[in-house]
Amino acid sequence: MDRAIVFFDIDGTLLDHNKQLPSSTKHAIQALKREGHDVAIATGRAPFLFENLREELEIDSFVSFNGQYVVLGGEVIYKNPLNTKALDSLTKFANKYNHPLVYMGHEIMKANSQYHPHIDVSIGTLGVSHPGYDPHYFVDREIFQALLFCPDEEEAQYRDGLKDLNFIRWHQFSMDVLPLGGSKAQGIEKAIEKLGYTKEQVYAFGDYLNDIEMLQFVGNGVAMGNAPDLVKNVAKYVTKDVSDNGIAHGLKLVGLLR
Incomplete structure (x- = not known):
C-alpha cells in the first residue's frame, strides 16, 4: 500500500471511556509507523492538554483547537486565532x-x-x-x-x-x-498541503460532533463504534468501540494493518 497519513481524535478515539490509552491502540500505532505511515493527532484539545499522550505515542505532528493551531514535526505551520x-x-x-x-x-x-x-x-x-x-x-x-x-x-x-x-x-x-469556518478539516487541509498528500492518502478516526467535517473531508473517514449515528453516517467506515480494540480493528478494516 502507498504511504498514508492517519489523523486520530483523542477523547473517545485514542483514549477510552476512562481516559486511558488501550494497549491495543498503542501497539497498533507503533505498527502503523513501522509500515512507514505518518501518524498525527486531530483534537479539540489545546497542545498543553495532551503533551503526555504525544510523548507516549512519540507523535510530534498535530491539529489542535479543532484545526486552529497546526504543528508538523514540532514546527508550527498554521495559526488561526479568534478575532x-x-x-x-x-x-x-x-x-x-x-x-x-x-x-x-x-x-x-x-x-x-x-x-x-x-x-x-x-x-x-x-x-x-x-x-x-x-x-x-x-x-x-x-x-x-x-x-x-x-x-x-x-x-x-x-x-x-x-x-x-x-x-x-x-x-x-x-x-x-x-x-467562523474553523474545523479539524481546515487544519488537516493545511497539514496535507504542506506534506504533499492527496485526500485519498489521508485517513481520520473520530467519534463526536467536532469530527464530522474531518471525516467528510478526508478520503477515508473512520467513525468509532461508540460514535453517535450522526457521526457514523458521514464516515466511509465504522469500526468497533474504542474499548473493544476499535483503533486496531479499524486500521485492519481500512487495509493499513494486516
Missing part, C-alpha cells in the same frame, strides 16, 4: 446570561469566572482542574479557542446572535467556540 473584537462581543453576550468562558492560548488557559460548577464538571471530564482566573486574558493575546459553558437548551441564542463564530458542543454544559 479580539469577536471575543469581546462573545464575552459581553455571555455575561448577560451568566455563562462563564475559558480563553485558550497555545500554552495556558484562563477563565473569566473564579468559580462556576459547569466549568469544573465539564473540563473535569478531561482530567483538568479549574484553569485559574483572568477575565482579561483574551486581550492582546492569541486565543485559538474559547470554551462557553451553557446548557444545550440555551445555545441557540449564541448561534443566532453571534454569526461570526462557530459553536460546537462537546459536553452537556460546554461548547467549543471557533472562528
